């Protein structure tokens with residue numbers, strides 16, 4: 250296991266993720282244009298046909314499975330453009346990825362954030 | 376002769392820009408953060424620089440994954456705020472300084488920093504939020520700005536040492552520009568934060584405070600920090616802090632700390648701000 254893979258809940262955007270996620274992230278990138286956001290909103294599935302996406306990439310978008318998008322090669326700065334299109338904040342997406350209600354996530358942040366203790370290494374976390 | 380007189384490092388969290396754009400800075404959630412920016416704004420207004428070089432990263436705005444420049448410098452007359460998915464920020468256009476920017480591009484490349492030269496680009500929150508933080512709400516930004524972007528999105532970003540050395544090359548290059556200009560260098564991004572995965576929301580104030588403490592007096596420790604250390608200790612997106620080292624490298628070894636401010640949280644992020652000044656020349 251690489252030292253980066255040993256960090257829990259973290260998907261470093263490395264060569265493999267960039268390679269596997271290229272089409273997917275470029276689809277996300279297209280949403281910086283108002284015209285494209287509109288086209289995506291009116292028919293998400295057919296809008297995505299313009300890119301060769303994998304089944305899991307398509308599914309993650311249609312279901313707004315924010316963690317699934319990352320696991321399928323999405324980069325957070327690109328998938329956040331889907332969130333912006335939906336009118337959602339980074340904080341909404343972060344809460345969804347970490348699997349807690351937004352209010353609970355927000356309270357955790359107000360209390361100083363997620364502690365690094367216990368979150369450094371998968372071995373440590375076991 | 377142009378010279379770097381000071382440096383400012385700050386986080387560039389998009390939510391900070393949004394809080395200003397939506398007029399929410401007096402709300403209890405935001406007030407302590409913005410109160411801490413007041414002295415920095417006063418300091419910058421008093422200093423009244425001729426040019427600001429902003430070291431920042433693009434977040435899939437001007438660049439995408441199509442082309443990923445490790446270091447890029449904007450040489451245009453003008454840079455418009457980018458649409459990042461919710462429309463461009465309602466802030467003024469950024470005016471460049473083609474004269475100094477082209478001089479830097481030439482000089483840096485001849486000093487073996489292979490810069491990408493950008494004639495046309497938009498600027499996203501990575502650049503506009505630091506301007507908002509340091510200048511407040513403005514009809515026009517107070518001076519020309521040279522955007523210098525660093526890839527920190529695609530692994531691997533440049534090493535801390537490379538960033539620091541780029542700063543030193545900037546310092547040297549600015550000195551060989553024949554106009555009398557007061558230049559301030561901004562390093563932006565950080566501090567600890569992770570935006571993705573189940574570990575999103577990670578904050579490590581101890582790491583951040585040690586980073587703030589060593590930036591002025593012991594940058595050598597920070598220059599040697601490997602990427603894994605940032606990712607593990609300060610969160611995957613906390614690696615942006617390598618850009619603070621460009622600013623540090625652009626200042627003199629004996630630069631002095633003028634101000635610092637640290638606050639948790641802004642959205643998902645620990646925010647820091649630090650000001651360094653070079654000692655006045657004693658002739």
Ligand SMILES: [Fe+2]
Nearest residue numbers: 387501564615
């Ligand atoms: Fe950033």
